[in-house]
Amino acid sequence: MNELMEFLRLLITDPFGLFEALPMRQWITEAVNWVVANFRGFFRGYVSPPVQSVMQTTQWALGGIPPGLFLVGIFLIGWRAASWRVGLFAFAAFALVGVMGVWDALIVTLSLVATAVLFCVAIGLPLGILCSRSDRFATLMRPLLDIMQTTPPFVYLVPAVMLFSIGNVPGLIATIIFAMPPMIRLTNLGIRQVSQEYIEAAEAFGSTPRQILWKVQFPLALPTLMAGLNQTIMLSLSMVVIAAIIGAGGLGLEVYAGLERLNIGQAFVGGIGIVLLAMVLDRITQGLGDKAPGRAPDERP
Incomplete structure (x- = not known):
């Protein structure tokens, strides 16, 4: 009777003490080490080259545009995507980044985000x-997406460095994994929300499943898809900044270097550049979503 009472007391006051602690840290470390030992060559030989090639091509293309022409281009993109106010804001924001002396870092960050978003959309x-x-x-897919979306961003950096060393590539791989779930979720949601009446009407006219997807479901789901793209871009930008810790360049490196040297001015300049870039990308993608079928235009300053 006393043993039963003691067991019940421990079960209430210290239930975990009744069991031996699971060596989760050891299991995870051994699993990651096994993956690194067996698949590092595959990741470096087949995954790293295409990511690095796209990133370098994007950076070369954006970096080769003269700043003045780039500002005119971003104004036109903002104007056509949303409104002239958004175009003017984009022009002013990028001009301010250039005046602050971090134009090259802006181009690197924009290249990293564009590369990550390209792979997120393609996959x-x-x-x-x-x-x-x-x-x-x-x-x-749902539990896998939950894990990808809720795992703290810093956790991705350790296996990425172990598989790809330091530099832009591991930062991009971590960014792609972290930013992809909204694209998958909202694509699924947008297509499922298309009214069955439209699908039945397309079938009555003899449309194939592929034609129904691309000519009926996809256009009607475009506002939701653009919302997914917007979230993917924002998550990519936030992760690219964090990836500066493992060697990714750009504005995140300015913030990290300022933090490391306790140079508040350098950190704030990098942070302001990141905020302005995020606002420009957000306004442009939201403008594109507002102009999609079934969505009324909505001008934002």
Whole structure:
């Protein structure tokens, strides 16, 4: 009786003391070490080159545009995507970044974000379409997407460095993994929200499943897809800044260097550049979403 009472007391006051602590840290470390030992060559030989090639090409293309012409181009993009106010804001924001002396860092950050978003769309869009076509596949993807989306960003940096060393590539890989879930989720959601009446009407006219997807479901789901793209861009930008810790350049490096040297001016200049870039990208993508079918235009300053 006394033993039962003692057991009940421990079960209430210290339930974890009744069991031996699981060596989770050791298991995870051993699993990551096994992946690194067996697949480092594959990741460095087949995953790293295309990511690095796209990133270098994007950076070369953006860096080769004269700053004055770049400012005119961003004004026109903002104007056509949203409104002349957004175009003027984009022009002023990028001009301010240039005046602060971090134009080159801005181009590097923009190249990293563009590369990450390109891979997120190329991978996430097909996966989102598959999720919309198969409930079983969507159910299998849901816990994986939860893990990708809720894992703290810093956790991605350790295995990325172990697999790819330091530099832009591991930062991009971590960014792609972290920023992809919204693209998959909102592609799935947007396609599923298309009214069944439109699909039945397209089938009545003899449309194939592929024609229904690209000519009916995809255009009607475009506002939701653009919302997913907007979230992916914002998450990519936030992760690219964090990736400066493992060697990714750009405005994040300005913030990290300022923090390391306790140079508040350098850190604030980098931070202001990141804020302005985020606001410009957000306004432009939201403007594109507002002009999609089924969404009324909405001008934002």
